[in-house]
Amino acid sequence: MNFDEILSHIGGFGKFQKSLYVWICLPQILLAFHMLISVFTGAVPPHLCRSTNTTWPLTASSDPPNFNFSLVTGPDGDPGRSCSAPGGIPGTPLAQLNHSTALALSDSHATEGCQGGWEFSKETFHSTVATEWDLVCDHANLNNVGSSIYMFGLVVGAVLFGFLADKYGRRNIILVGLTIQSTCGVGAAFAPNFYVYVFLRFVVGTTISAVIMNAFVLGTEWTGSKHRMLAGIITDYFFGFGYIILAGLAYLIRDWRKLQLAISAPGFLFIFYIWVLPKSARWLMANQRYEEAMDLVRKAALMNGKPLREDIEICQGYKDMVKIEERTKHTVIDLVRTPKMRRSSLIMFYLWFVNVLVYYGLSLNISDFGMSIYLTQLIFGLVEIPARTITLFTLNRSRRISQIAFLAVGGLACLLTVFIPDGTELSRQNSAAFNVPFKVLFINILRYLISYSIPLALKRLQLTEVTVREKSI
Structure with missing residues (x-):
């Protein structure tokens, strides 16, 4: 027994x-x-160099009045505008720079290194690791x-x-x-x-x-x-x-x-x-x-x-x-000891590697999706629930077909994001609001299909279930 x-x-x-x-x-x-x-x-807010020729009467909790960081950093965070300070107009408060003046200064060849450090927007974050230790530009x-x-x-x-x-x-x-x-x-x-x-x-x-x-x-x-x-x-x-x-x-x-x-x-x-x-x-x-x-x-x-x-x-x-x-x-070697076991293990290892790479590649870079980082995080969390629920209905059926289907659909969803036009605020919002949750849904589904198929597949190979599951994990 x-x-x-x-x-x-x-x-x-x-x-x-x-x-x-x-x-x-x-x-x-x-x-x-x-x-x-x-x-x-670890988020990096919009930032710009402090210029030795430009005054900035900042407080500890606010951005300069009426100043838009995008004027200097650019819509895509152009490092040329955020990693070098314009020569500036001596004594000119940065808050008083208008659109044309800011762009003229940032595009000017008369630049200097960020010897005075950086100023970071506090619109989204009061402080981050990046803002406290200046992890921008060269760092x-x-x-x-x-x-x-x-x-x-x-x-x-x-x-x-x-x-x-x-x-x-x-x-x-x-x-x-x-x-x-x-x-x-x-x-x-x-x-x-x-x-x-x-x-x-x-x-x-x-x-x-x-x-x-x-x-x-x-x-x-x-x-x-x-x-x-x-x-x-x-x-x-x-x-x-x-x-x-x-x-x-x-x-x-x-x-x-x-x-x-x-x-x-x-x-x-x-x-x-x-x-x-x-x-x-x-x-x-x-x-x-x-x-x-x-x-x-x-x-x-x-x-x-x-x-x-x-x-x-x-x-x-x-x-x-x-x-x-x-x-x-049983040891880790048992996972690759026989040809059949070796083939199944290597396939599972590769699937798990690709799955985690894509899953955390998305999860840890949500600031790049073009809408509120907090709302995007919330959507990612909500998508986790149906992903796991669907897994309950698929693992009892053909695991091979389920894996192939969701890998294909998830991969296709990722590829389709390449063709979503970028460059306008509307397109970035549409990408985040509609495509990203769709993509992550399938990523979550295939992730848990893979993770729960591993012990079940190993069980079919008639090895001690708990021992091999622990070693494979």
Whole structure:
């Protein structure tokens, strides 16, 4: 008797599993915050050089009166106008420059470097990482480097915390991950310089993988096979909710340090998980902690209203199964060991790579879509909901046909955006309001088709489901 059969005796998705998924789902909201916060904290508002020959009586919270930043920076953020200061007219307040004068100065060959720094528009953001540390012009790439280092943290975390979870248990790694995530997230809000900020964000990135991977595996280990797909997708709904909530928080909090603090500090509330988050019975059995594992099984059975009889066959049968599994430990190499497994794994790896590349390429660059960054973020979050819902109706059918269809339609939607004319405010608004949500809808659909088809495809190859799922993730 294997553990899935034990779950069928005690209830595969009863009260115990539902309460477990509540604890698993809540952190997903904060994970979405941390994944997408750089859209707002790293935004680069319209800016221009301070000229030594031009006065600008700015206050701390407003742009120069009656001055339009587009006169100097240009509609497309022309770096020639924002990265060099015009010679200017000595003593002329910049706020008094009209359209023709501003363009004449910005197009003039009499320019100087931005020796006095930059002035940033405060129309959308009061402050961002870019405005505080002048990550523009020659230093503009530092912003992108910071985002890349954060994403690299996800890779490091996936490897590091994956191995640590095998040794110390998924529950412990989730708790450690949430603690480090909250601590470093709050620390980033008080970072004294850009390099400390990037390092703390890197550490936060590692904990994202720690929580996502181990929460997913912990949930599936306690859920019956008939309910795993539904249960897994339920957790992803909360990632979409995080999208939506973040749009509102960012709209209300325009200062990047306060926003960073607002999304990080609530993580300390998860301290009560020490008392409510259960351990993995499979992991306990694999580490010869049989009595502790069976105590958890009995607790789950009692909560589900199906008390487990003292059946020695169940306990002994599972011990025998664990001993067999211990003699045939699965590793990452098993994903490419046989020709059939290798072909399927390589296809899945490629699909996941392309999917994430496009998904986060869109999600992290919403400021380029031509309408309010807050409204675009809200639309992206709302689109997540139907994308996951459609997945529920497609994964039970032909996964191969579903993947091919949505990859084709999603790719076509992305290609069609190339032919949308740009250059006018109306065209940019139309692109964002109609094409972008349409495009992201299909990107989300194919993303979750791929992610949930991976464990199901691996199961068809008759490998130990949970072990291989963890290694493949």
